[in-house]
Amino acid sequence: RWRESLAMASGRELQRLSGTQDRQRTQDTRGSPLLQVESDVGADASQEQPHSKVVFWRHVSLACRTAVGCVLCTLPVMIPSWYQHADKNYTSQVGGTVIVYIVFTVYKNLGITVMQTWQGFIGTFLALMPTHVLNALMPQGARGGHYIPVLAHGSNV
Numbered sequence: 001r002w003r004e005s006l007a008m009a010s011g012r013e014l015q016r017l018s019g020t021q022d023r024q025r026t027q028d029t030r031g032s033p034l035l036q037v038e039s040d041v042g043a044d045a046s047q048e049q050p051h052s053k054v055v056f057w058r059h060v061s062l063a064c065r066t067a068v069g070c071v072l073c074t075l076p077v078m079i080p081s082w083y084q085h086a087d088k089n090y091t092s093q094v095g096g097t098v099i100v101y102i103v104f105t106v107y108k109n110l111g112i113t114v115m116q117t118w119q120g121f122i123g124t125f126l127a128l129m130p131t132h133v134l135n136a137l138m139p140q141g142a143r144g145g146h147y148i149p150v151l152a153h154g155s156n157v
Contacts, residue, residue: 066106073098
Protein backbone atom coordinates (compact mmCIF):
# COMPACT_ATOMS: atom_id res chain seq x y z
CA ARG A 1 0.00 0.00 0.00
CA TRP A 2 2.80 2.45 0.81
CA ARG A 3 4.38 1.81 -2.60
CA GLU A 4 1.14 2.82 -4.32
CA SER A 5 1.04 5.96 -2.19
CA LEU A 6 4.66 6.69 -3.09
CA ALA A 7 4.03 6.23 -6.83
CA MET A 8 0.93 8.44 -6.79
CA ALA A 9 2.60 11.13 -4.72
CA SER A 10 5.75 11.23 -6.86
CA GLY A 11 3.62 11.42 -10.05
CA ARG A 12 1.70 14.40 -8.71
CA GLU A 13 4.92 16.06 -7.61
CA LEU A 14 6.43 15.65 -11.09
CA GLN A 15 3.31 17.13 -12.70
CA ARG A 16 3.44 20.06 -10.33
CA LEU A 17 7.10 20.74 -11.06
CA SER A 18 7.00 20.14 -14.81
CA GLY A 19 4.45 22.39 -16.37
CA THR A 20 1.74 23.86 -14.20
CA GLN A 21 3.46 27.13 -13.41
CA ASP A 22 2.55 30.50 -14.86
CA ARG A 23 5.15 33.15 -15.32
CA GLN A 24 4.15 36.67 -14.57
CA ARG A 25 6.26 39.70 -15.24
CA THR A 26 6.18 42.81 -13.19
CA GLN A 27 7.14 45.87 -15.20
CA ASP A 28 8.16 49.35 -14.20
CA THR A 29 6.90 52.51 -15.90
CA ARG A 30 9.34 52.15 -18.84
CA GLY A 31 8.07 48.67 -19.72
CA SER A 32 11.20 46.65 -18.84
CA PRO A 33 10.85 43.52 -16.76
CA LEU A 34 12.00 44.09 -13.18
CA LEU A 35 11.07 40.88 -11.48
CA GLN A 36 10.01 37.49 -12.71
CA VAL A 37 7.59 35.81 -10.33
CA GLU A 38 6.54 32.17 -10.55
CA SER A 39 3.19 31.20 -9.11
CA ASP A 40 1.36 27.90 -9.07
CA VAL A 41 -2.01 27.75 -10.74
CA GLY A 42 -4.55 26.46 -8.27
CA ALA A 43 -1.91 25.81 -5.61
CA ASP A 44 -3.23 24.82 -2.24
CA ALA A 45 -1.89 23.15 0.88
CA SER A 46 -2.87 19.67 -0.32
CA GLN A 47 -0.24 19.78 -3.09
CA GLU A 48 2.57 20.14 -0.56
CA GLN A 49 1.47 17.01 1.30
CA PRO A 50 2.56 14.48 -1.37
CA HIS A 51 6.05 15.90 -1.37
CA SER A 52 6.41 15.38 2.35
CA LYS A 53 4.97 11.88 1.99
CA VAL A 54 7.51 11.02 -0.70
CA VAL A 55 10.35 12.27 1.47
CA PHE A 56 8.97 10.40 4.47
CA TRP A 57 8.75 7.08 2.61
CA ARG A 58 12.23 7.53 1.19
CA HIS A 59 13.55 7.98 4.72
CA VAL A 60 11.59 4.95 5.93
CA SER A 61 13.07 2.90 3.08
CA LEU A 62 16.59 4.07 3.93
CA ALA A 63 16.06 3.25 7.62
CA CYS A 64 14.77 -0.24 6.77
CA ARG A 65 17.72 -0.97 4.47
CA THR A 66 20.14 0.24 7.14
CA ALA A 67 18.45 -1.94 9.76
CA VAL A 68 18.72 -4.99 7.48
CA GLY A 69 22.43 -4.28 6.96
CA CYS A 70 22.98 -3.99 10.70
CA VAL A 71 21.13 -7.26 11.35
CA LEU A 72 23.17 -9.06 8.68
CA CYS A 73 26.42 -7.84 10.22
CA THR A 74 25.37 -8.95 13.70
CA LEU A 75 24.26 -12.47 12.72
CA PRO A 76 27.53 -14.05 13.97
CA VAL A 77 26.74 -12.63 17.41
CA MET A 78 22.98 -13.34 17.47
CA ILE A 79 23.07 -17.00 16.34
CA PRO A 80 24.60 -19.14 19.13
CA SER A 81 26.06 -21.82 16.84
CA TRP A 82 27.84 -19.13 14.80
CA TYR A 83 28.95 -17.26 17.92
CA GLN A 84 30.85 -20.27 19.27
CA HIS A 85 32.90 -20.53 16.07
CA ALA A 86 33.34 -16.79 15.42
CA ASP A 87 36.50 -14.91 16.21
CA LYS A 88 36.12 -13.32 19.66
CA ASN A 89 37.93 -10.17 18.45
CA TYR A 90 35.23 -9.67 15.80
CA THR A 91 32.28 -10.40 18.06
CA SER A 92 33.49 -7.94 20.68
CA GLN A 93 33.65 -5.17 18.08
CA VAL A 94 30.23 -5.60 16.47
CA GLY A 95 28.37 -3.10 18.64
CA GLY A 96 31.14 -0.55 19.00
CA THR A 97 32.47 -0.35 15.47
CA VAL A 98 30.58 -2.29 12.80
CA ILE A 99 27.12 -0.93 13.58
CA VAL A 100 28.43 2.60 14.10
CA TYR A 101 30.25 2.48 10.74
CA ILE A 102 27.08 1.34 8.99
CA VAL A 103 24.84 3.94 10.60
CA PHE A 104 27.21 6.85 10.00
CA THR A 105 28.09 6.01 6.39
CA VAL A 106 24.62 5.33 4.92
CA TYR A 107 23.21 8.31 3.04
CA LYS A 108 20.46 9.08 0.54
CA ASN A 109 22.41 8.05 -2.56
CA LEU A 110 25.04 5.48 -3.42
CA GLY A 111 27.76 7.96 -4.38
CA ILE A 112 27.89 9.75 -1.04
CA THR A 113 27.55 6.43 0.81
CA VAL A 114 30.57 5.01 -1.05
CA MET A 115 32.51 8.24 -0.46
CA GLN A 116 31.81 8.19 3.28
CA THR A 117 32.66 4.48 3.50
CA TRP A 118 35.95 5.07 1.69
CA GLN A 119 36.81 8.01 3.92
CA GLY A 120 35.98 5.94 7.02
CA PHE A 121 38.26 3.10 5.90
CA ILE A 122 41.13 5.43 5.01
CA GLY A 123 40.75 7.43 8.23
CA THR A 124 40.73 4.30 10.35
CA PHE A 125 43.69 2.87 8.44
CA LEU A 126 45.75 6.05 8.88
CA ALA A 127 44.87 6.24 12.57
CA LEU A 128 45.82 2.62 13.28
CA MET A 129 48.89 2.33 11.05
CA PRO A 130 51.37 3.91 13.53
CA THR A 131 50.19 1.52 16.26
CA HIS A 132 50.62 -1.45 13.96
CA VAL A 133 54.13 -0.32 12.94
CA LEU A 134 55.12 0.17 16.58
CA ASN A 135 53.78 -3.29 17.48
CA ALA A 136 55.78 -4.79 14.62
CA LEU A 137 58.99 -2.99 15.62
CA MET A 138 58.58 -3.59 19.38
CA PRO A 139 56.60 -6.86 19.76
CA GLN A 140 56.93 -6.97 23.55
CA GLY A 141 55.97 -3.34 24.02
CA ALA A 142 58.04 -1.30 26.50
CA ARG A 143 60.10 -4.24 27.71
CA GLY A 144 62.60 -6.60 26.18
CA GLY A 145 65.41 -6.14 23.71
CA HIS A 146 63.26 -4.63 20.93
CA TYR A 147 62.27 -1.54 22.93
CA ILE A 148 63.34 1.70 21.21
CA PRO A 149 62.78 4.63 23.61
CA VAL A 150 63.19 7.38 21.00
CA LEU A 151 60.60 5.78 18.69
CA ALA A 152 58.16 5.01 21.51
CA HIS A 153 58.31 8.52 22.99
CA GLY A 154 58.47 10.24 19.59
CA SER A 155 55.26 8.56 18.44
CA ASN A 156 53.39 10.03 21.41
CA VAL A 157 54.21 13.58 20.39
